[in-house]
Amino acid sequence: xxxxxxxxxxxxxxxxxxxxxxxxxxxxxxxxxxxxxxxxxxxxxxxxxxxxxxxxxxxxxxxxxxxxxxxxxxxxxxxxxxxxxxxxxxxxxxxxxxxxxxxxxxxxxxxxxxxxxxxx
Amino acid sequence: xxxxxxxxxxxxxxxxxxxxxxxxxxxxxxxxxxxxxxxxxxxxxxxxxxxxxxxxxxxxxxxxxxxxxxxxxxxxxxxxxxxxxxxxxxxxxxxxxxxxxxxxxxxxxxxxx
Numbered sequence: 322x323x324x325x326x327x328x329x330x331x332x333x334x335x336x337x338x339x340x341x342x343x344x345x346x347x348x349x350x351x352x353x354x355x356x357x358x359x360x361x362x363x364x365x366x367x368x369x370x371x372x373x374x375x376x377x378x379x380x381x382x383x384x385x386x387x388x389x390x391x392x393x394x395x396x397x398x399x400x401x402x403x404x405x406x407x408x409x410x411x412x413x414x415x416x417x418x419x420x421x422x423x424x425x426x427x428x429x430x431x432x433x434x435x436x437x438x439x440x441x
Numbered sequence: 442x443x444x445x446x447x448x449x450x451x452x453x454x455x456x457x458x459x460x461x462x463x464x465x466x467x468x469x470x471x472x473x474x475x476x477x478x479x480x481x482x483x484x485x486x487x488x489x490x491x492x493x494x495x496x497x498x499x500x501x502x503x504x505x506x507x508x509x510x511x512x513x514x515x516x517x518x519x520x521x522x523x524x525x526x527x528x529x530x531x532x533x534x535x536x537x538x539x540x541x542x543x544x545x546x547x548x549x550x551x552x553x554x
Contacts, residue, residue, distance in 0.1 A: 356543065365443060365545060365547045366478075366531075366545040366548070367545065368542070368543040368544065368545065370541075371541045371543070373539075373540070378539065378540075380539075380540070380542065381541075416485055420540060421488075421491075422491055422492065424474070424492065425474055425492050426533045426540040426541075427491070427531035427532065427533065427543050427545075428476075428486075428488070428531075428543075429488045429491065429497065430488070431485040431486050432485060433484075433485050434485055
């Protein structure tokens with residue numbers, strides 16, 4: 322079955338960096354784009370970034386453009402989110418999620434999430 | 442403030458039907474299909490509907506979706522207490538970012554009285 326498992330979250334000081342990982346299994350990883358979506362405590366969902374199946378195209382929300390970098394290693398079935406210059410407003414649960422249906426970019430399967438807490 | 446507008450809350454009795462609306466604009470819902478998600482407390486979102494009205498395998502037909510113009514609607518019939526959750530609509534902004542610029546509504550909390 323499809324599985325996405327995030328790791329790398331934790332408590333970090335404002336201005337510091339953190340790298341999240343998303344390990345995939347149960348599907349042909351190299352054929353799917355992967356999103357990162359976050360959810361601040363008690364708030365709604367916010368799309369963060371997308372990387373295409375081959376890693377050749379990457380897109381970011383305005384709120385993280387220039388600070389976050391998405392990448393993938395198809396040999397390891399893993400997607401990464403490098404987060405630099407972290408701010409208090411980046412505090413959230415970060416989900417990786419699969420772009421499952423070619424004509425419908427919103428995700429189909431989601432991981433369980435990893436919590437990032439930025440302290441000021 | 443989300444670009445896609447949902448009512449903050451809806452409620453209905455067990456066994457009844459409820460609808461949740463999602464309003465967007467000509468550049469998002471007006472051009473693209475809509476997905477719907479259920480998020481039970483403390484869990485990750487789960488896809489209920491994609492491409493406006495299609496259900497993934499395993500999603501019961503109590504859940505339905507529709508779209509008209511720049512708005513979409515999720516319907517849930519035969520409400521159960523286990524349906525109490527937050528529901529989100531999702532689509533994307535028509536732009537040069539192919540697959541990016543995914544948008545989510547602000548979420549609607551469903552209470553089954």
